[in-house]
Amino acid sequence: MAIFMEQLTSMRIFLVLFLPLLLILKARKRVSSSSNAVRLPPGSWQLPVIGSLHHLLRSPLPYRSMADLARRLDAPLMSLKLGEVPVVVASSPDAAREFMKTHDVNFATRPWSPTMRVLLADGEGLVFAPYGPLWRQLRRISILELLSARRVQSFRRVREEEVGRLVAAVAAVTPGEAVNVSRRIAETIMDMTMRSIMGDRFEKRDEFMQVFAEGVKITSGFNLGDLFPSSRLANFLSGNARRAEANHRKNGELVDSVFRQHEEKRAVAADGAVDAEDLVDVLMRIQKEGGLEVPVTTGIIRAFILDLFASRGETTANALQWAMSELMRNPEAMQKAQTELRDSLQGKTTVTEDDLANMKYLKLVIMETLRLHPVVPLLLPRECRETCKVMGYDVPKGTTVFVNVWAISRDPKYWVDPEEFKPERFESGTVDFKGTDFEFLPFGAGRRMCPGVAFAVAGIELALASLLYHFRWELPAGVSPRELDMTEKMGITVGRKNDLYLHPVVSVPSPAVL
Structure with missing residues (x-):
């Protein structure tokens, strides 16, 4: 969705070119009061052609604009028209429950924008596959083979080794030098993910990270080409189709490199002695x-690999960055988390996954981070398969549905001091992120809930525990905790706009494993 604001100039050009049409359509527009009219959820005033888009121009972060609009309208279920695309936004736990539980099957498919059709031309992965036989088959493979508890546990050594490398790399920094924590985290999660997928660190890691980041922007869905799919002019001004084709081609080449590197490693292994079965x-x-x-097909496997990286790599890295950022802004929470770790580990040279079971406050920190910073704030969009009624309103077939979990997790009706970072709010244990508590849905719920939760949480817990245990962290000179930049950038996922730089001071030395 960052690409949405990048294309603001193109949007303005589009509006200027269509201004005569806007005036004509506005003059002809008449609202029917027929008793047989479709009863859509409430929504704010719309303009011809662009619909509700002007309401989103107030912020580069659409989930914030949607939350503000829903609050002003007092509309937990809200109807919008984004260009040509009819949209319904759920902004309350009750509304979310309707789409992800009560009517889950009817909203279990994904909308396919023109951009997605380009990116998935060779095969569909689990994340964006339409609801049907292929999706059910891929989901079954994920649950039983790829993302099961047994499979997650099989990659424990990979996680511990890569986090050990992270700790060693940070410890090796010249005293007084700032560390780009964002970059270090992203590289570690990338290596951890690719070793799980292909059994080795990817030789083209940096290139893959760059291409993948561009793909995240392209698939935001908030660009002219996707908002006006029938308009050739919008498609031309957007340029998204061209970018999508280039990104699709490059991703295909990089995933083919994954296959080649994987095969080469297997070929040179002596007597077939290789590590445990990886995901490829x-x-x-x-x-x-x-x-x-x-x-x-090979195309489906390619798409599946990209899905695995998206659900494991991108979300995990962003969640870790936000956790470190919030702890730096809240020194008392930082001290409490570090005290728990150091009291429990008693000077151990490394943190292992066995040590994490007793780290109750650390787990609360992660949950509170996911509440304040859900990495997919609108979740992935769903599409209405057949017209139905939701909360007394009509939702027509083909409508795109967003669940604004960012708005829900900051709603004062359900959370005390919702803007404050308070891990203690989860101490009761009555709320979790497994998809049954609709006021807290960082990974979604229902059939389309993220299947990689166990993979993601395992990586987050170990990396965060190790960074807090081995180091005392300081902000750059002259920056107070409340002055720390927390500006967001938006793709499908939400990360920090600017990298997080911190000064590490070694508290507990660790073995060098670089």
């Missing part, structure tokens, strides 16, 4: 075995 092994085994309702 699993997918290739399933492809070879066959017997599936929908054959698993």
Whole structure:
């Protein structure tokens, strides 16, 4: 969604070119009061052609604009028209429950924008596959083979080794030198993820990170080409189709490099002695075995690998950055988390996953981070498969549905001091992120809930615990905790706009594992 503001100039040009049409349509517009009219959820006033888009121009972060509009309208269920695209936004737990539980099956598919059609031309992964036989098959493979508790546990050594490298790299920094914590975290999570996927660190890691970041921007859905899919002019001004084609081609080349590197490693392994089955092994085994309702093509495997990185890498890295940022802004919470770790570990040279079971406050910190900074604030969009009634309103077939979990998790009706970072609010244990508490949905709920929660949380807990245990962290000179820059940038996921730089001071030395 960052691309939305990048294209603001194109949007203005589009409006100027269509101004005569706007005036004509406005003069002809008449609202019907027929008793048989569709009863849509409430929404603010709209303009011809662009619909509700002008309401989103107030902020580069659409989820904030949508939250403000829903609050002004007092509309937990809100109807918008974003260009040509009919949209319904859920901004309350009750509304979210309607889409992800009561009517879950009817809203279990994904809208396919022109951009997505380009990016998924060779095959669909689990994340964006339409609801149907292929999606059910991919979900079953994910649950049973790729993201099961047993599979997550099998990659424990990978997580511990990569976090050990992170700690060693930070400890090696010249005293007094600031560390780009954002970059270090992103690289560690990338290496951790790719070792799980392909059994090795990816030789083209930096290039892949750059191409993937561009893909996240492209798939935001808030660009002219996707908002006006029938307009060739909008498509031309957007340039998104061209960017999507280039990104799709480059991603394909990089994933092919993943396959080649994976095969080369297996080929040189002595006597077939390789590490435990990685995720590429699993997918290739399933492809070879066959017997599936929908054959698993190489294109589907490519898309699946990108899905795995998106659900594991991008979200985990962003969550970790926000956790470190909030702890720096809240020194008392930082001290409490570090005291828990150091009292429990008693000078151990490394943090292992066995040590995390007793870290109750650390887990509360992560939950509070996900509440304040859900990494996918609008979740991934759903599409209405058949017209139905939700909370007494009509939701027509084809409507795109957003669940604004950012608005829900900051709603004072459900949270005391919702803008404050207070991990203690989760101490009762009555609320979790498993998709049953609709006031707290960082990973969604229902059939389309993120299947990679266990993978993500395992990486977040170990990395955060290690960074807090081994180091005391200081802000750059002259910056107070409340002055720390917390500006957000928006793609499908929300990360920091500017990298987080901090000064580490070693508290507990660790073995050098670089």
